[in-house]
Amino acid sequence: MVAAYKALLGRHAVTVCLIAAAGWAAWLCAGGLAEPFIARKLNNVYADLRAAQVEPNAQIDKVLETLGDLDRSGQECSAEQYSQLANLVKNLRFVDQAAIQLPNGKICSSYGQELSSILPGNDKRKFSVGKRTYWVDSGHTVSADTDFIVVSEQSTYVWANKKILLDNLKFPEDLQLDLIGPGGAVPIASTGPTPLTMRKPFHLEELVISADKVLIAFAGNRNELISVVSLPLSYLTSLKFKLFIGLACVFAALLLLARCIQRHYTSTAVRLRNALKANALGVHYQPIVNLTTGYLVGAESLSRWNDNGTQVPADVFIAVAEKSDLIRKLTRSVIRQVAEDYSTYLWACQDFYITVNLCAQDIQDPSFPDYVASVLATYNMPASAMAFEITERTLLDHKPAALQLRRLRACGHRIAVDDFGTGYSNISLLDSVPFDILKIDRSFIADDKIAAKDALWRHIAQLARSLRLKVVAEGVESQEQLPHLVSEGVLLAQGWLFSKALPIQALARRYFQCPENVPPHDPKISINDFY
Template sequence: MVAAYKALLGRHAVTVCLIAATGWAAWFCAGGLADQFVARKLNNVYADLRAAQVEPNAQIDKVLETLGDLDRSGQECSVEQYSQLADLVKNLRFVDQAAIQLPNGKICSSNGQAPPSILADSDKRKFSVGKRTYWVDAGHTVSADTDFIIVSEQSTYVWANKKLLLDNLKFPKDLQLDLIGPGGAVPIASTGHKPLAMQKPFHLEELVTSADKVLIAFAGNRNELISVISLPLSYLTSLKFKLFIGLVCVFAALFLLAWCVKRHYTSTAVRLRNALKANRLDVHYQPIVNLTTGYLVGAESLSRWNDNGTQVPADVFIAVAEKSDLIRILTRSVIRQVAEDYSTYLWACKDFYITVNLCAQDIQDPSFPDYVASVLATYNMPVSAMAFEITERTLIDQKPAALQLRRLRACGHRIAVDDFGIGYSNLSLLDSVPFDILKLDRSFIADDKIAAKDALWRHIAQLARSLRLKVVAEGVETQEQLPHLVSEGVLLAQGWLFSKALPIQALARRYFQCPENIPPYDSKISINDFY
């Protein structure tokens, strides 16, 4: 079992490595994208936070500036001072109370009463930034009645309601805001149930991951407060996994697309199209032998395709060509190659003909006879030297096919019906479509059928004789088949007994060599009866 797994891993090592590398890349990219997404989200929230802080900061700055201009030379708080202070804050939303401190230490407040000493309040925590001093509650509970931030500047004081300030921010519920004094020394307020515990020093405007939070700290105006916006670490982790799954799907889709593109461009149809464009298909010829003389009288042209050293079976690429638009191109390529080969090597072969197989698309193409005529004229090949083979399945519509075949016969071509006898409508086919040659399928003359007195092939041969059709036996492989064929007037044959398909040079040499050593058979039929 272990060996089987090792062998499987060895065969798919590249795939496994590719999957692992893709997973690592997806996880790495997901982490980077998740960090960017969270950082962008927190920065956008801070931008909204800055905008929401404009009005409270403006009110506090205005009150402190106005308080600094009030007269504080007296020893006691006057009615006029109380009135001025009350008028200053009565229409302000975020300033709850304002006060000034007289030279003798007394404090005059906008509410008409002297507040207790601020410095003596043990529940307040104090820190200073520049000219300003801040007092905040030591606890983090937020109450509209008791929680205030006190801002002091040159013996002037402003009370800002902490809850109103936080409510004005309209902070998203899934995030937490913590306001902290400079350097993180003094926690001021938090929108969460548990205030943030930050490690020093702060890394401002950088995404930081703690044990349970992911956050960014931002310095406020004049560097007075630090705003820390945070999310639960689980949010980042969940987002990372979601992005990872999404990226894996995207990568898988891209790999699938690449595989489909590769498969398309390496498919048999595409490679065949490229081979036809580059004229890389060959034509071989299987000889047709006269059984009375042993000489060659013709040959059947057969396409051969060597794809980068690999021989592609004809039944494979021809089936692909028939399913695409390549079969007509293939047929025309064969016709051109046959004409070129004939004019180069077989021009001296008297009464020698070559058959070319046609498909249904060729028969339905009205320009096909004109194309054949132009090619033969270009290569100076006699019209009678090229015959065409069809099968019953190529005749989708017999009437138009008959007209096309009559056009070809009128030009001087002979028409052969191939694989005769294996269909269902061959007799009607012989009656409606003009033929000159009938090719007897190899399945009828197999060794176990050839000698039978009532064999079907004998009746086919007799029918062809009555219609004065030449009969060519296909697939002849043994000497024992020959006397039976000759006895029924089948005097032309092709098969491995005589030769396999040959390149054109070998076919030309074979034509001029000694005839096949075929024993004479007693037959009352002369081949001249069929010419």
């Protein structure tokens, strides 16, 4: 009882650890996805910002350049100067005012009057970058409509209204833009209620996560002003949480799927192992027909498994057998059943053979030929009555396989290559491995391909004849296929046209009866005419 509880707790502990690991991985992945997503969003917004700044910058540059050419040699502001200044800015959207400074310090404005100072009041800041100087208000009303940015160059001045500049940017409402001076010390303009102040050194164009914001700082076109695009930290947190929930669901689904697959293969493998121990698997046989006589000359053995009333598809339990190392036991079970069926029902059938499909593990097993010989001796079945089918995919290493197959041929067995043309080796395989029979895959002789003069199956049939191999066409389903096959010397065939896979009793009845629906295609043709 104690051991059972420990085992139960151990399984639950593993489950809890897996869930915790999946949750932690989901959170890490969420962070790894959310931060690059935010960075791309901020970079895209700044790219739009750069495009929107082109026209304002061009107007300011043009006005400053023109102001530098105006005559400033007088001692008083003249009507002509006022007129020139007013005409210079009257049609400009982003320049509110322009002014020049005379040698005696007087400032002449486009408003038609002298200015006592660049910005009213004492609450202002000034900083210089290169040849230009900037004046900005330093109070808490950085976003107010009446605030201006003044740009000065060699005693010329341009006023730009912050509100108009920011409105032109059409900045997304969920983001905040802050224009600050070099080094982050001087706030110039902001689209948010609280201007951003950079209290610590920062790197440009890198995602920064502060106490309440996620931001990226960008240098201006002339490395003058710094543009900071930011989002509330809650945006990143919310995005990470949403991604975490989604990823956690995905990881949970994957864990559940993996658990289900593991249970499926484990449980199926256990049942299959028990069925093999109890000899509970059966064998059906699909007849191979001589097209010149209509009689049966052989059959392909196909394993069948009825698991407590449920017929398990062969491709399912064979895949399980391969993954759970039961495939050799399955092959040996089929060989034993075939030998028993032959000795009971088909011992009187002359020149009749049954093929058994082999896998790579069978061919690599050095004890396999001896096992086959002992089973055939037990049931008094001649070796010529049992042939072995292999596919190209099971023979990636030709030399060891060729040695094993030669051992089987030396015992009297025939070797057939199945699904020829669908694998990797093809002609080189025929040259290095001893074969007696070549089976053409059903995909090559489908109704829409069989009549073509240059169809691949015709070349395969000609190659087989040149090597003196018997040829069997698989998957024959219509009478229309028969004349094409016979014309190329393919006189052995199997498929639903002749019969589905049959229990051994039904196969024996078919053999000893006259053909019911497979008359000789051309009784004048003999299979020996082609070999």
